[in-house]
Amino acid sequence: MEGVTDNYDLDVGQMVVSNNVDLYTVGSYQVVFKAYDDSHNSLEKTMNVYVIDTTPPTYDGYFDFAIGITSNTSFDFTDKITNEIDNSGEAVTVYQIDCNVDGNTPGNYTATIGIKDAYGNEAIQIIQIEVIDHTAPTFDYINTQTIEVDQYQDIDWTTIIENLFEDSDTLVTLEEISDDVLYDTLGEYYVVVKATDASLNSKSQTFLVEVVDTQAPVITLNGDSIITLEAGDIYLNEGATCTDNYDDACTVSIGGFTVDYGTVGEYYIEYIAEDSSGNIGRLKREVIVIDTITPTFEVSDFIIQVGHDEINFFYHIGLIEENSDDELIKEVISNNVDYFVVGDYEVILKVSDQSGNSTTKTILVSVIDTIAPEFEIPEILDYEVGFNEVIDWTTFISNIVENSLTEVVITITENVNFNIIGSNRVEYTLSDGNGNSNTQSMRVVVRDTTSPTFDNIPNQTIELGEYETFDWTTLITNIEDNYSEIFFLSEIKDDVDYSRVGSYLVIVEVKDNYSNTVTQEFTVNVVDTTKPLVMLNPSVDTITVGSEYIDAGVIYSDLSEVTLEVDNLVDVDTPGTYLITYTVTDASGNITIKKRYVTVKEASPTVEFILNNAVTTIKINETFIDTGCVVKINDQTFDCTVKEYHINNQEEGIYYIIYTYTYEGVEYEYYRFIFVTEDGFIPNNYFFKKEEEEEGDLS
Incomplete structure (x- = not known):
């Protein structure tokens, strides 16, 4: 702190009390100074310190360079700025201000890049960019080209370039570098084509051109192209000539000459000519074999027995002559032969070839009969004596064979007596309608071989x-x-x-x-189905409670041993009816059961019904009021119940109510009679009980 004075001391002491200034960080800071004299008098002063940034950032980079042709339409060259630093130590922003680069067109272009710190201090850098085309055009591989000899005079081979590609927007020039093809001479030749862009980048390609001959020679027949022959005749080949588009001369050969002169049909002779290039020409001549000549044959007449198997006349046809090798068709045109009837018959036969030529002949078939009928009969027949059925002796004839269809007449001679045991003969003669006959005899024996019979005896x-x-x-x-x-x-x-x-x-x-x-x-x-005989011994079977009961048992008898089982359920101390069962079983299981019933009862009780007072004579439509009753049994009194109620107050008459009470299993009953009258008075002939009336005049 400068300019500090004191009123007394010449030397004044001073010191910095506080200082927070950061010289590397933009901002506002305060510094406090203090001055004091020897008398310890002091003074403080505050000074403001401002740290500011007015210096642009520094950087390195690439500011002049080249790029290749590209299809990109947008470019960012901020990555060319490197090592950007600001004295404030804070972040620096790099951005592209403008860019005029056309990536598809070679040339020189610029891009403007800005480098700015956090306090707006900015540096500007111009970058020089050259767009260069180093890539040649491309096109598809050209395969070997094949052309026909003499087909062309000249060809622009650049026209076969396909799928041409150039990465820039400049024009591409196509040209033939070399073309030594001789279009009228067979051989192999090389052609070179080239594509060049505006940057003089070029692509060339060499390919093979083959001049070839693929046209076959032309054949011309000598004579007619269609020859017609009769079957069996021979054709002498007349040959053919040929010409070729390239060779001066050519030769014709026969590739196939197979004619079956014996078989009607269409055949072909093939002529072949081959030039020096291996081209083959072919032409056919048609040979037609026809047949217009009829076949001939021989056949004889027949003499056969009636019943002969049907004749296969085809088998007997012989000495057949036919000019062709056709399989002949044999037919019977007419055949009325009846093999089972004697007589003469005509048969017409026909032989035809496959071309429809035919010959017919008529033969005679004579049917005769010199054979007698054949048949079979048993050698011997056995019959039981007494046989009395009518026998049809013809039923024993079997397997009759007659070669004609004439009726076979059967003659039988027999004198068999079935009532006499012995041997007899039956004679058979069979004759046909043509006078032939056959006789055989059969032995018939009468015997007794039958056992007696009698009725079935059941078990x-x-x-x-x-x-x-x-x-x-x-x-x-x-x-x-x-x-x-x-x-x-x-x-x-x-x-x-x-x-x-x-x-x-x-x-x-x-x-x-x-x-x-x-x-x-x-x-x-x-x-043994007989049950044992069992009888009850006489006994007293009704006793009173507390009495002794003595079982008298049973007596029994049987042809076999028996067993006796007794089931006695009598309880002499309790009133009731009890059962004693006696089961007697013999050795065959036959069982006889006898039962004895024992009644244990007390002395009969004294039972007295007492009707309660009630009016028992009422008028029609008047209601009867039942007052009930009680019953006295052995000096005990009980209420009785109504068992049946028979009253119709709509009609005059005598009605009743049945009261009941059950004591120790015994039911007791008592009746009350009710009189229904028109006037409410008891008729003279009605029974009247005074104790049933209530107080009042009932007369």
Whole structure:
């Protein structure tokens, strides 16, 4: 602090009391000074300090450079400013003010960049930019080109450049650098084309051009193109000539010459010519084989037996002549042969080729018959004596074979007696309508082989002890036989034990005079179905309470051992009816049950009904009022209930009410009678009980 004086001391002391100035940070600050003398008198002063920033930022960068052609339309060159620093230490803003760069057009352009600090101090930098085109135009790869010889005189090969691309907006120039193609001479040639842009960037490409010959020689036939021949004739080939668009001379050869002269049809001869370039020309000549000549054949007449199998006339056709190799068609035009009727018949046969040429012939077929009918009959037949049915002897004839359709006449001679056992003959003669006959005989034997019959004997059931023995043949009934009248009856088997329950087999037999037998077996079941005989012993079965009851039991008898079971439920101390059941069972399970009923009762009680007073004589439509009753039993009084109520107060008459009371299971009843009259007086003949009237005059 300068200029400090004191009124006394020449030297004045001074000091800085406070100082917060930051010289690197823009702002307003205060510094406080203090001065004092030797007498300790002091003075303070405050000074304002202002820190400001008026210096633009500093920076480095790239301020002159080149870029390639680009399709971008917007550019930002702020990244070219580097190391931007401000003395305030605060952030610096870099921004682009303007830019006139056209990325598609080569040339020199500028961009203006601003660098500003936080306090508005700004530096301006002009950047020089050159747009340079270093890229040549591009186009598709050109493949080898093939052209026909003599087809063109000259070709502008730049016209085949496809998909040309140039990255700038400048014009591209197309040109042929080299073209040595000889358009009239076969061979391989090279062509060079080039594309150049305005910056003289260029792209060239070399490709191969092949001049080729792909046209086939032209063939001309000698003679007609269509030849017609009769089947079997031969065609002599007349050949052909040729010319070519490039070769001076050419040769014709036959590629295919396959004609079947024996078969009608259309055939082709193929002529082939090939030039020096391998081009092949082809031409065909048509050869048509026709057939207009009829075939010939031989066939003989036939003599056959009636019934002969149908003739395959085609098989007998022979010596066939045909000019073609066709498969011939054989037909029967007319055939009225009846193989089962004797006679002469005509048959017309026809042979045709595939072209419709045909020949017919008529032959004679003679049908004759010299064969007798054939048939079969059994050698022997057996019949039972007594056979009495009518026999049709023709039914035994089988497998009749007659070669003609004439009627076969059957003649039978027989004298068989079926009532006599023995051997007989039956003779058969079969004749056809043409006089041929065949005779055979058959043996018929009459025998007795039939067993007697008798009624079916069902299984028998007998009671145990019913029989000691039994003749079971007595069950054989209604014996019948076809011939015999004498029969022999016997028991083949009888093992019945009549004293033991069980099942036993019995077999009986009947035999006739010719030892024909019949047997029958059946089962004999010895059963015990009789229940034991059981009777109650006499007894007193009604007792009073507290009395002793003595069970008198039962007596019983049976053919087998028995068991007795007694179920006694009698309670002598309680009134009621009790059941004693006696069950007797024998060895076969037959059961007899006897029941005894025992009544235990007290002495009969004294029962007295007492009707309450009521008016029991009423007029029609008057209401009866029931006053009820009580009952006295052994000096005890109980209310009784109404059991039935029979009163109609709409009609004159005598009606009643039944009162009831049940005591110890016994129901007691009592009646009250009600009189309904027109005038309310009791008729002379009505019964009247005084105790039923209420007080009042009831006369």
